[in-house]
Amino acid sequence: MRTQSLVDDQGGLSARLSLILTAFILAWLAGGICLGQGSTGVVEARVVTVTEAAHPGTRVKVAVVAEIAPGFHINDHKPTLDYLIPTELKLEPTRELSVEKVVYPKGELKKFEFSDQGLSVYQDKAVVGALLKLAAGVPPGEYTIKGKLAYQACNEHACLPPTSVPLSITVKVVPRGVTLKRVHTDVFDKIQFD
């Protein structure tokens, strides 16, 4: 009886111990198991023309207004150092519209951590002018010239790959008798076409 009781006690104790140990081991295991666990867009560009329309056979001034994201700069068309990639307006002439001249703004001389000397760059805004020529005898209508503004942007610490903004310049041609209205004077007054 005594032995039986001891066996009972022993069995109960063992069961309780097993329970406690199992609980600890489960907690441990559970703990263990639960442990696992472009450069595009820097520049936005829009195109404006000096007049709302143009006459056949005349020159048309257009401007590409490039807004540069804060903190970034793009290189001058004539960069200070020869390894820098210049900003460039590339236009594809058509039969009706040819490109006579492209006028770039003068860059701003800025000092950066990564260069011993100041670099000529465009920041905030750059306005590139283009002088287009309408072929004589072009009938009234709308004519488009396509192109892109190619640039390579950097900030103080890093550079983005060279890229470009696609552009589409549409010129409305009206008969010679129609009076032309000048627009965007604030933009064109700052471009030295001559």
Place this chain on the structure above:
Amino acid sequence: MIRGKLLAGAVLAVLLAAALYLANRYWIAPLATRQAKASSDHPQAPDFTLTDLSGNTVKLAEYRGKVILLDFWATWCGPCRIEIPGFVQLQNRYRDQGFVVIGISMDDGPEPVREFYNEYRMNYTVVMGNDTIGELFGGILGLPTSLLIGRDGRIYAKHVGAAPLSVFEGEIKKLLASEGTGEVADFKPSGRSAPDEKIEVGEPAEINSEVPGVNLSKLSAAQKDQFKKVLEGQPCTCGCKFSLLKCRLDDRSCGVSRKLAREQLDKFLKSPV
């Protein structure tokens, strides 16, 4: 007597269990946490095979066991150029301890790179990179981008933009000191890289996808066409003025279109057209 022994055994068992619990809580679990965190925060560097400036094949896997500074750079990038003399110094200083610099040039062609290599007396391997290799390393959005790879082949730090030499040197020393498997569980990158910034690598299913950067493997051929139409109808807001599809195809490095296209895929998977 037996009861005494049983009690002593019980006490011992409880003590053992308690010891196990405490050891787990304060030693094993934190270690496992750190290891699990190291594994997830520091992904294995994807292997690549590229060509160096002499036309030799360079395979990243062949450098396994070394600490590698993988530098994405270009000759037209001012911040990249100022880092190079420092990397030349590091290569000299730690080469014998199992450290190596590999430059991945993102220039269009090798000519300006060769010229630069000679001018700057570069003393480490430079290979010619491409957009795909950039995507393989989670997308190289700005140059320089420098990755530090440990002896175990894991990427421990990613620095976007020029960083001081001391930052690299500190991290290199930490990684060189690793033993055994080479895993550095408590590695914390310094410098400009945000400590909590997750280092990501690209998946082949994303890189080789019909829509670069977006994993279309869950879509049937018909669904892929439908999804591409969805992307064609969505504008990209990065400033390119293209549709999401065209931006993805024309500018693989554009992070904006990649993010938007992936969001569109999530939507599409929830409610396919």
